[in-house]
Amino acid sequence: MIISEKIISNISVLTPEGSLDAATVPQLKNFTAKSEVTPTLVLNLSGVDFLDSSGLGAIVGMARNKRESGGDVVLACMNDKVRKVFEITQVARLFHIFDDLEAAAGYAEKQQKSL
Amino acid sequence: MIISEKIISNISVLTPEGSLDAATVPQLKNFTAKSEVTPTLVLNLSGVDFLDSSGLGAIVGMARNKRESGGDVVLACMNDKVRKVFEITQVARLFHIFDDLEAAAGYAEKQQKSL
Amino acid sequence: MNTTIILPAEMRYLRLATITAWTAAEIFTDTLEIKEGVHDFCHAFELSVCETFSNSVRYADPANEEKNVTICFSSCNDSLTVSVSDTNPPFDPVTSLPDINSYPEKGFGLFMIHQLMDEVTYTREKGGNLITMTKSAGKHEK
Amino acid sequence: MNTTIILPAEMRYLRLATITAWTAAEIFTDTLEIKEGVHDFCHAFELSVCETFSNSVRYADPANEEKNVTICFSSCNDSLTVSVSDTNPPFDPVTSLPDINSYPEKGFGLFMIHQLMDEVTYTREKGGNLITMTKSAGKHEK
Numbered sequence: 326m327i328i329s330e331k332i333i334s335n336i337s338v339l340t341p342e343g344s345l346d347a348a349t350v351p352q353l354k355n356f357t358a359k360s361e362v363t364p365t366l367v368l369n370l371s372g373v374d375f376l377d378s379s380g381l382g383a384i385v386g387m388a389r390n391k392r393e394s395g396g397d398v399v400l401a402c403m404n405d406k407v408r409k410v411f412e413i414t415q416v417a418r419l420f421h422i423f424d425d426l427e428a429a430a431g432y433a434e435k436q437q438k439s440l
Numbered sequence: 441m442i443i444s445e446k447i448i449s450n451i452s453v454l455t456p457e458g459s460l461d462a463a464t465v466p467q468l469k470n471f472t473a474k475s476e477v478t479p480t481l482v483l484n485l486s487g488v489d490f491l492d493s494s495g496l497g498a499i500v501g502m503a504r505n506k507r508e509s510g511g512d513v514v515l516a517c518m519n520d521k522v523r524k525v526f527e528i529t530q531v532a533r534l535f536h537i538f539d540d541l542e543a544a545a546g547y548a549e550k551q552q553k554s555l
Numbered sequence: 556m557n558t559t560i561i562l563p564a565e566m567r568y569l570r571l572a573t574i575t576a577w578t579a580a581e582i583f584t585d586t587l588e589i590k591e592g593v594h595d596f597c598h599a600f601e602l603s604v605c606e607t608f609s610n611s612v613r614y615a616d617p618a619n620e621e622k623n624v625t626i627c628f629s630s631c632n633d634s635l636t637v638s639v640s641d642t643n644p645p646f647d648p649v650t651s652l653p654d655i656n657s658y659p660e661k662g663f664g665l666f667m668i669h670q671l672m673d674e675v676t677y678t679r680e681k682g683g684n685l686i687t688m689t690k691s692a693g694k695h696e697k
Numbered sequence: 698m699n700t701t702i703i704l705p706a707e708m709r710y711l712r713l714a715t716i717t718a719w720t721a722a723e724i725f726t727d728t729l730e731i732k733e734g735v736h737d738f739c740h741a742f743e744l745s746v747c748e749t750f751s752n753s754v755r756y757a758d759p760a761n762e763e764k765n766v767t768i769c770f771s772s773c774n775d776s777l778t779v780s781v782s783d784t785n786p787p788f789d790p791v792t793s794l795p796d797i798n799s800y801p802e803k804g805f806g807l808f809m810i811h812q813l814m815d816e817v818t819y820t821r822e823k824g825g826n827l828i829t830m831t832k833s834a835g836k837h838e839k
């Protein structure tokens with residue numbers, strides 16, 4: 326799994342690519358443990374073609390960590406297969422989910438400013 | 441396997457898409473048996489991601505039929521995996537192979553005119 | 556269709572398990588000449604096999620070396636069945652959704668399988684677990 | 698790695714045979730952390746399994762119903778081996794290239810396998826054919 330990081334509207338945008346599952350989740354956790362990101366970040370899921378419950382759990386854990394310290398995780402650009410996992414588990418209602426990456430980063434920036 | 445047909449420079453261009461193998465070759469044979477194509481045609485392999493010996497044999501058979509009646513089959517746009525099959529079997533030397541579709545159709549048109 | 560794949564109980568084979576599941580489901584829908592809902596049907600098998608295979612790897616008994624996980628596909632009319640068997644200790648197949656508001660990081664797997672499949676059974680067999688999951692390609696999305 | 702897949706001897710399973718071969722080869726190269734030539738290595742397995750599986754289907758004895766083809770992957774150091782076994786009548790594993798100038802439509806399969814693999818053996822076993830093919834991921838293109 327390749328994970329890249331960029332800044333849009335002063336917000337860290339993480340873009341994992343490939344399958345986010347039990348085999349690759351350790352790489353995402355490793356990446357977020359090491360990299361310095363803004364308090365509120367955008368997880369751009371446009372490159373994630375498959376998500377399982379381990380990947381979902383990792384995203385939920387990331388959100389909990391961020392929220393405990395006043396930040397947040399905002400989700401963007403999930404395909405239908407990924408969205409389905411968020412929906413059947415009802416995890417979707419924990420998140421702000423955007424179809425557009427710029428809109429997600431804009432929302433995240435406003436959130437972060439209001440801290 | 442989806443096969444489409446169009447005309448470039450007065451030449452029929454056949455574009456099969458997907459895997460051209462023992463399981464899908466019957467569809468290519470069916471298509472060429474039914475459709476009316478120019479005496480010289482271009483087989484555009486840009487959409488063929490995999491070729492096996494059955495697919496290769498079907499292309500060789502198509503070339504034999506065409507040449508027996510004075511026409512030809514010109515090949516275009518094969519990826520590395522497909523090219524390898526042509527090379528290890530030495531079948532490559534039976535064909536004119538182009539990387540560019542327009543160039544292939546141009547060459548085929550000249551061939552056909554000189555009949 | 557009657558297809559079996561036997562994989563080592565290691566997480567790096569997860570990819571092979573899921574791609575086999577997707578492709579087996581796709582071939583099955585081809586034979587039925589079903590066009591609608593094929594993507595969702597294949598995804599249900601991909602995801603359910605992913606969840607069960609990764610559980611079989613994760614909860615394997617470390618003392619038991621050289622473990623395998625066996626995945627079998629079989630069909631009956633318009634239903635496809637996949638079974639996943641391992642040599643793990645038994646477990647209680649709870650299927651309730653964890654409390655979302657506590658931000659749970661696990662416990663979604665079996666719940667999801669029950670959402671995705673028409674029928675799920677758990678049995679204990681020959682010193683291992685056998686999970687059998689069936690879904691009809693004719694029915695529409697639950 | 699020790700992976701087995703058992704497929705019905707029907708051409709529509711060819712896709713499952715080839716995708717399994719590609720993915721098994723890819724997982725094997727991951728474990729070796731080899732970066733160069735991975736694509737060619739995986740293609741060699743994809744194509745060789747395609748050729749042998751489709752032969753097993755094509756040349757099956759029609760009288761023998763409910764036939765299966767078994768594909769096994771195993772590794773040793775930097776070599777991956779795949780064996781394909783069927784329940785077909787025996788055959789003479791000729792490996793010469795047909796005369797290209799006569800525009801042959803068949804007879805390329807076994808020749809190609811010998812070009813793609815480092816070692817190919819043919820044996821007759823338990824009323825069927827067993828073709829075993831090995832390739833080292835370390836060596837470079839033949």
Ligand SMILES: Nc1ncnc2c1ncn2[C@@H]1O[C@H](COP(=O)(O)OP(=O)(O)O)[C@@H](O)[C@H]1O
Nearest residue numbers: 610611614643644646661662663664665666684
């Ligand atoms: N194949 C298995 N072998 C042993 N225990 C299992 C197996 N599958 C599931 N379990 C048990 O069932 C529990 C619930 O599984 P699941 O719903 O997939 O959630 P999670 O794996 O995230 O905890 C697991 O925590 C585990 O204790």
Ligand SMILES: Nc1ncnc2c1ncn2[C@@H]1O[C@H](COP(=O)(O)OP(=O)(O)O)[C@@H](O)[C@H]1O
Nearest residue numbers: 752753756785786788803804805806807808826
């Ligand atoms: N699995 C098999 N079972 C029976 N006969 C086989 C098998 N594989 C190959 N053969 C025989 O060997 C011949 C050569 O095979 P191959 O080189 O793949 O070319 P082709 O299949 O195009 O003829 C086949 O024509 C067939 O007679």
